Amino acid sequence: MRFPLSLGAYRLATLLATPLSGVLLSLRLNKAKEDPLRIEERRGVASLERPQGPLVWLHGASVGEALSLLPLIDRITRSGCSALVTTGTITSARLLAQRLPPGGLHQYAPLDAPRFMRRFFEHWQPDVALIAESELWPNMIVEARRAGVPLVMVNARMSARSYARWRKARTFIQALLGRVDLCLAQSQADAERLADLGAPDVRMTGNLKFDAPAPPADRQELAALSGLTSGRQIWVAASTHAGEERLAAEAHMKLAETFPDALTLIAPRHPSRGEAIRAELEAMGLNCALRSRGERPGRETAVYICDTIGELGIFYRLAGVVMVGKSFNNDGGQNPIEAAKLAC
Structure with missing residues (x-):
C-alpha cells in the first residue's frame, strides 16, 4: 500500500526529529512523567x-x-502464549506490575519514530498486535505492517469529535485504517464511523470494560480502614482531575452540615498531585490525611487523599457513593464501570 503525501511527510518529519528525542524525554523526566530506570524503552530498546x-x-x-x-x-496467557503489554504512563506501568498474570510482560511504548518502532519490532517479533481503542500512531502501524505483524484494533472507538476531525484528513486516516486487518468496535456508531474512514473489516463486539473484573482489594487493608472509619458517612471522588477536588471539598462542607462526621475520599487520576491537592484543601480549612505518606484517617480527618495506585477497589468497598472524575467539563468522564460492579 502506497503512502499518501501526508503520511510520507509525517514519517519524514519524525525521522528528522529523532535526534531531538533526548530533549523531549529529559523534559518529561523533569516533570516525573518518565521512569528514569526504563527510559531506553521509549527508544525501542x-x-x-x-x-x-x-x-x-x-x-x-x-x-x-x-x-x-x-x-x-488473562485468556492469552492461559492459552500458553506470552502477552507483551505496552503503555505510555508511569501510573499504568505500576498498575500492571500488580495485575499482570504469569506470562505477562510490560514495556513502555516507544516514541512514534521510525527507527524506534523498527527496533521494537526487530526485538519482540510479535505474532499479532492488538491495539486498544484509538491508538493510531502512524509509524507504529506502518512498521507493524512492514514487519508482517497482523494488526487488530480491539475495543475500538471513534468519537463524533474525532470523526469530524479525521474527515478533514481523510487520505491520512484511510492510509492508517487501511493497514488494520480487523477492527472490533465498542458500539455500532463507532463501527460505522471507522468503516466510513477506511477500516476494511469492522465488527461491533461491545465494550471490553464490561468484561473486566471488579477492582481487587487487599483484605487486611480494607479491614483496617473499615475499623478506622466505622460509623462515618463516606463517599469517594474517584479519578479526579484538576479543579474537581475543590468541587469535592465544597460538596464535603455542604454534606458536613447534615453529617458532621462525614468523610470524603479523594483518589486523583494522577497520584503525583496528592501534595498539591492537600495544600489546596487545607487552605480551605479542611483537615486532610495523605495516604502516600502512610497517614491514616482519624476522627478529625475530613478528607482522606488516596494518592496511591491500584487501590480503588478498597475505597469503593468502603463507600456506597462514588463520583467519577472528569465529569464536570463535558469531556466524557472516567470509567464508572468498576464502581458499578461493586454496587456503588
Missing part, C-alpha cells in the same frame, strides 16, 4: 528478553486502556 514461543503484543495508552485489556491478557 527492550529491557527484557523475548520469551520463547508465540507472543501477542497488546498496546494501550494509559490506565483505562490497560485495565480494559486485562481479560484478554
Whole structure:
C-alpha cells in the first residue's frame, strides 16, 4: 500500500526529529512523567528478553486502556502464549506490575519514530498486535505492517469529535485504517464511523470494560480502614482531575452540615498531585490525611487523599457513593464501570 503525501511527510518529519528525542524525554523526566530506570524503552530498546514461543503484543495508552485489556491478557496467557503489554504512563506501568498474570510482560511504548518502532519490532517479533481503542500512531502501524505483524484494533472507538476531525484528513486516516486487518468496535456508531474512514473489516463486539473484573482489594487493608472509619458517612471522588477536588471539598462542607462526621475520599487520576491537592484543601480549612505518606484517617480527618495506585477497589468497598472524575467539563468522564460492579 502506497503512502499518501501526508503520511510520507509525517514519517519524514519524525525521522528528522529523532535526534531531538533526548530533549523531549529529559523534559518529561523533569516533570516525573518518565521512569528514569526504563527510559531506553521509549527508544525501542527492550529491557527484557523475548520469551520463547508465540507472543501477542497488546498496546494501550494509559490506565483505562490497560485495565480494559486485562481479560484478554488473562485468556492469552492461559492459552500458553506470552502477552507483551505496552503503555505510555508511569501510573499504568505500576498498575500492571500488580495485575499482570504469569506470562505477562510490560514495556513502555516507544516514541512514534521510525527507527524506534523498527527496533521494537526487530526485538519482540510479535505474532499479532492488538491495539486498544484509538491508538493510531502512524509509524507504529506502518512498521507493524512492514514487519508482517497482523494488526487488530480491539475495543475500538471513534468519537463524533474525532470523526469530524479525521474527515478533514481523510487520505491520512484511510492510509492508517487501511493497514488494520480487523477492527472490533465498542458500539455500532463507532463501527460505522471507522468503516466510513477506511477500516476494511469492522465488527461491533461491545465494550471490553464490561468484561473486566471488579477492582481487587487487599483484605487486611480494607479491614483496617473499615475499623478506622466505622460509623462515618463516606463517599469517594474517584479519578479526579484538576479543579474537581475543590468541587469535592465544597460538596464535603455542604454534606458536613447534615453529617458532621462525614468523610470524603479523594483518589486523583494522577497520584503525583496528592501534595498539591492537600495544600489546596487545607487552605480551605479542611483537615486532610495523605495516604502516600502512610497517614491514616482519624476522627478529625475530613478528607482522606488516596494518592496511591491500584487501590480503588478498597475505597469503593468502603463507600456506597462514588463520583467519577472528569465529569464536570463535558469531556466524557472516567470509567464508572468498576464502581458499578461493586454496587456503588
